[in-house]
Amino acid sequence: MVTNGEINGVPPPHTIFDTILVLDFGSQYTHLITRRLRELNVYSEMLPCTQKIADLAWKPKGVILSGGPYSVYAEDAPHVDPAVFDLNVPILGICYGLQELAWHFGKNVAAGEKREYGRTNVQVTRHNGHIDHLFDGLEDGLEVWMSHGDKLSKLPDNWVTTATTSNAPYAGIAHSSKPYYGIQFHPEVTHTPMGKYVIKNFAVGICKAQQNWTMGAFVDKEIARIRGLVGDKAQVIGAVSGGVDSTVAAKLMQKAIGDRFHAVMVDNGVLRLNEAIEVEQNLREGLGINLTVIDASKLFLGRLAGVSDPEKKRKIIGNTFIDIFQDEAKRIAAAAENTERAGKIEWFLQGTLYPDVIESISFKGPSATIKTHHNVGGLPEKMDLKLIEPLRELFKDEVRALGTEMGIPDDLVWRHPFPGPGIAIRIIGEVTPDRVRIAQEADKIWISEIKEAEYYRAISQAYAAVLGVKAVAVVGDQRLHGEIIHLRAVQTTDFMTADAFEDFSLKWLKRVSGRIANEVSGVARVVYETTSKPPATIELE
Ligand SMILES: Nc1ncnc2c1ncn2[C@@H]1O[C@H](COP(=O)(O)OP(=O)(O)OP(=O)(O)O)[C@@H](O)[C@H]1O
Ligand SMILES: O=c1[nH]c(=O)c2[nH+]cn([C@@H]3O[C@H](COP(=O)(O)O)[C@@H](O)[C@H]3O)c2[nH]1
Numbered sequence: 145m146v147t148n149g150e151i152n153g154v155p156p157p158h159t160i161f162d163t164i165l166v167l168d169f170g171s172q173y174t175h176l177i178t179r180r181l182r183e184l185n186v187y188s189e190m191l192p193c194t195q196k197i198a199d200l201a202w203k204p205k206g207v208i209l210s211g212g213p214y215s216v217y218a219e220d221a222p223h224v225d226p227a228v229f230d231l232n233v234p235i236l237g238i239c240y241g242l243q244e245l246a247w248h249f250g251k252n253v254a255a256g257e258k259r260e261y262g263r264t265n266v267q268v269t270r271h272n273g274h275i276d277h278l279f280d281g282l283e284d285g286l287e288v289w290m291s292h293g294d295k296l297s298k299l300p301d302n303w304v305t306t307a308t309t310s311n312a313p314y315a316g317i318a319h320s321s322k323p324y325y326g327i328q329f330h331p332e333v334t335h336t337p338m339g340k341y342v343i344k345n346f347a348v349g350i351c352k353a354q355q356n357w358t359m360g361a362f363v364d365k366e367i368a369r370i371r372g373l374v375g376d377k378a379q380v381i382g383a384v385s386g387g388v389d390s391t392v393a394a395k396l397m398q399k400a401i402g403d404r405f406h407a408v409m410v411d412n413g414v415l416r417l418n419e420a421i422e423v424e425q426n427l428r429e430g431l432g433i434n435l436t437v438i439d440a441s442k443l444f445l446g447r448l449a450g451v452s453d454p455e456k457k458r459k460i461i462g463n464t465f466i467d468i469f470q471d472e473a474k475r476i477a478a479a480a481e482n483t484e485r486a487g488k489i490e491w492f493l494q495g496t497l498y499p500d501v502i503e504s505i506s507f508k509g510p511s512a513t514i515k516t517h518h519n520v521g522g523l524p525e526k527m528d529l530k531l532i533e534p535l536r537e538l539f540k541d542e543v544r545a546l547g548t549e550m551g552i553p554d555d556l557v558w559r560h561p562f563p564g565p566g567i568a569i570r571i572i573g574e575v576t577p578d579r580v581r582i583a584q585e586a587d588k589i590w591i592s593e594i595k596e597a598e599y600y601r602a603i604s605q606a607y608a609a610v611l612g613v614k615a616v617a618v619v620g621d622q623r624l625h626g627e628i629i630h631l632r633a634v635q636t637t638d639f640m641t642a643d644a645f646e647d648f649s650l651k652w653l654k655r656v657s658g659r660i661a662n663e664v665s666g667v668a669r670v671v672y673e674t675t676s677k678p679p680a681t682i683e684l685e
């Protein structure tokens with residue numbers, strides 16, 4: 145089906161902003177190409193390499209063919225729809241993409257004798273013409289990152305060499321008359337220091353894409369899109385945690401439709417200390433969001449009593465959350481029926497981000513993984529509501545920039561993520577009210593010290609947990625059999641891998657653990673975890 149995603153006459157970003165289309169051949173770096181373009185304020189979207197060009201109802205300013213794990217000459221190798229060459233726009237092939245261009249024009253690609261992996265130097269060859277534009281303004285010798293085994297055996301007719309390495313005579317190629325370029329190295333990774341200029345030369349210099357993708361430009365267009373989508377009367381409901389994504393999405397809804405957006409926060413009894421009160425103040429008073437906070441902590445803690453298995457805890461919290469949310473939605477719907485200017489609740493807000501979208505459409509062979517949205521999983525279908533996802537085109541740092549653009553304070557915009565099941569998965573064993581109190585109080589001290597020492601932004605996520613086995617301490621001549629507090633702080637970019645934060649001095653750590661042991665009653669000892677992920681995970685269970 146041909147669709148450009150237009151809703152109620154309101155066009156999506158790729159019809160408003162000049163867009164570079166990235167076709168994904170399954171490289172682990174593909175999303176980085178899109179990221180680098182967005183950082184240049186050039187809008188970019190990724191689609192699988194199997195995308196039929198005839199089904200694309202919008203025209204990109206240029207196309208990038210990504211890298212990929214396959215060999216173009218293999219029988220089952222993926223190939224780009226040849227109609228891409230009828231678009232008459234510039235095309236850049238990266239790694240597999242270069243090989244794909246060479247294969248299309250000449251079928252001269254074969255396995256190389258040597259795999260080329262890691263840092264290497266390329267030498268640029270100049271031709272005095274359009275052919276040089278990819279390397280405009282750059283030095284002749286460039287440090288680049290390579291990751292390939294196949295290589296061109298011969299140039300296709302009408303193609304010339306633009307860069308070489310000692311191992312790869314065709315590290316860069318270009319068509320002699322058409323704007324088609326190929327590079328064997330990866331410009332999108334940070335190991336290629338000048339890579340972003342190569343991408344800029346392609347997108348801005350060659351494709352002439354405007355650099356107008358900013359959150360300032362996005363916000364007004366998105367508000368107009370939401371208004372078009374929801375109409376003059378319908379209402380929207382959304383679960384809001386006080387985390388970055390749901391807060392930014394909620395603020396956008398508030399700007400678009402005011403009080404016809406109903407935010408619901410559930411206090412499940414395992415939030416951070418005073419979290420519900422603080423989120424209520426920040427969102428309702430600070431940001432003017434129509435928010436209801438439901439205190440269901442007793443119900444949650446009651447259902448969690450006696451449960452030690454982490455997956456059971458997650459399930460109980462998820463199910464209880466859905467029960468409460470549904471009741472609240474019914475209550476809001478009933479109350480809303482009597483208002484004149486508002487209609488039915490038809491929509492459910494979800495804070496889906498672009499990485500979730502990319503993950504669900506990326507070309508990774510037959511077993512593409514699709515992320516399920518935990519915490520609110522299944523709610524919109526269950527309640528027969530339509531989904532509204534205003535952040536689905538954005539990366540996390542764009543969500544943060546959007547938050548700042550809309551006046552959301554820094555401490556909300558830069559908040560560490562917090563899991564839906566909260567402290568329940570940070571207490572090993574049974575979740576008792578006393579252990580929750582201990583974890584909350586210790587976490588408060590830990591995070592406030594981290595902020596005080598200005599480590600908060602450098603750390604991606606930090607928390608205090610309760611290990612659930614007891615240890616001995618001596619407190620004022622009294623023997624205490626108390627809890628062990630486990631402190632964690634990690635650095636990560638994608639939460640898939642992570643490293644323990646290592647900039648604390650032992651002296652500083654000793655002072656903070658002293659504070660926790662002294663100020664939180666029932667604590668016998670404090671430890672700091674140094675394991676990375678993998679093998680460990682970020683959360684305790
Ligand atoms: N206590 C809660 N009350 C209401 N909704 C919640 C609660 N906890 C989680 N949610 C819902 O689950 C969604 C997913 O949670 P998740 O932690 O992944 O994202 P977030 O909280 O918005 O942002 P962040 O990743 O920064 O924490 C939230 O966006 C929110 O809709
Ligand atoms: O909403 C959530 N519900 C969960 O059940 C859950 N488990 C882990 N996380 C968060 O995911 C990231 C990676 O955590 P792990 O390394 O522990 O898997 C970290 O940011 C974790 O906080 C969760 N978030």
Ligand SMILES: NC(=O)CC[C@H](N)C(=O)O
Nearest residue numbers: 211212239240292293294
């Ligand atoms: N990173 C890539 O795109 C690799 C392309 C191809 N599979 C090769 O080994 O040469």
Ligand SMILES: [Mg+2]
Nearest residue numbers: 385387562563
């Ligand atoms: Mg959260």
